Amino acid sequence: MEKILIIGASGQIGGACMNVLAADFKLVGTYFSHAKENLLKLDFTDKENLESVMKSVKPSVVILASALTNVDYCETHPLEAKKMNEDAVSSVAFECNKINAKLVYISTDYVFDGQDGPYTEEDIPSPISIYGRTKYNGELNAKKAGKWLIIRTGNVFDYGFDEKNFVVRTIERLKNNEQIKVQSDLFASPTLATHIANAIRLLLLAKKSGLYNVCGQEVMSRSQLATQIAVFFKLNAKLITPIKSSELNLAASRPLRGGLISKKLELEVGLPAMPLQTAFSLIQKKMDKNG
Numbered sequence: 001m002e003k004i005l006i007i008g009a010s011g012q013i014g015g016a017c018m019n020v021l022a023a024d025f026k027l028v029g030t031y032f033s034h035a036k037e038n039l040l041k042l043d044f045t046d047k048e049n050l051e052s053v054m055k056s057v058k059p060s061v062v063i064l065a066s067a068l069t070n071v072d073y074c075e076t077h078p079l080e081a082k083k084m085n086e087d088a089v090s091s092v093a094f095e096c097n098k099i100n101a102k103l104v105y106i107s108t109d110y111v112f113d114g115q116d117g118p119y120t121e122e123d124i125p126s127p128i129s130i131y132g133r134t135k136y137n138g139e140l141n142a143k144k145a146g147k148w149l150i151i152r153t154g155n156v157f158d159y160g161f162d163e164k165n166f167v168v169r170t171i172e173r174l175k176n177n178e179q180i181k182v183q184s185d186l187f188a189s190p191t192l193a194t195h196i197a198n199a200i201r202l203l204l205l206a207k208k209s210g211l212y213n214v215c216g217q218e219v220m221s222r223s224q225l226a227t228q229i230a231v232f233f234k235l236n237a238k239l240i241t242p243i244k245s246s247e248l249n250l251a252a253s254r255p256l257r258g259g260l261i262s263k264k265l266e267l268e269v270g271l272p273a274m275p276l277q278t279a280f281s282l283i284q285k286k287m288d289k290n291g
């Protein structure tokens, strides 16, 4: 069985990969600040720490799901963003080359400017934030690995890995009868983390390399997503007030007309984009199971 090292297995996408890939691969996962059973501690910005983990695990594939993901924090802390989203990716690519391992790098639709999304793999990146720029440079650094697979995704949610995502937070707020203000001009493709893990599994089994978009089927605004959440989970949609992004005075600009098209994935490994209703049903099942 092939061995995979999942860096960032305590996060949302890394956690989903731990669940989905376990049947086909031998997995070793890492955490940084949120210790979890059976995960190794790793700071991927520490070259010695990274080298020693790579040496002891000797994976044939490394899934890099660690990054500085807070878009506004990146904008106000550009050096930290560069260190994690660019420099550490270079170090991982360097270590992969030493043992001929394939690097799977998770990227984002924030590499685009959001003038005319949704985007295909052929569209030219033009980031408008520090997060987007460092993630795009991270892609370029990931390509320094001899064997690489880059997954672009966006607006990720799920249940059971990390409950700070927009969908789970919106469910909680609406359940608590909180009024929420949500952007009506920020469009993306909401994507279930488990769908990303399913895509990575199929791409690895098919020995694919290159760039693939992996996303949900619909492109919609945040406020449309909040309304769909209210309808599906039978919550009060009247608590949702649509607002313009500019009203929030956020540190970082967002690609307003973002979102992705994942036809290449469907054509090459037969996995169609997941409809939002399917993703919500899967979340509902997990929530019910959790009581």
Ligand SMILES: NC(=O)c1ccc[n+]([C@@H]2O[C@H](COP(=O)([O-])OP(=O)(O)OC[C@H]3O[C@@H](n4cnc5c(N)ncnc54)[C@H](OP(=O)(O)O)[C@@H]3O)[C@@H](O)[C@H]2O)c1
Binding pocket: 007, 008, 009, 010, 011, 012, 013, 014, 030, 031, 032, 033, 034, 035, 042, 043, 044, 045, 064, 065, 066, 067, 068, 069, 106, 107, 108, 109, 135, 153, 154, 155, 156, 157, 162
């Ligand atoms: N979430 C989205 O909507 C979205 C959209 C597009 C692309 N992406 C990309 O997908 C990837 C994963 O995102 P996610 O949402 O799963 O993120 P997440 O839930 O915030 O997880 C981030 C992971 O990085 C780990 N980490 C943080 N600092 C680290 C360090 N110094 N060394 C090693 N690991 C460290 C965290 O470990 P601890 O928690 O243990 O500290 C956690 O496991 C990122 O590359 C992100 O840019 C995410």
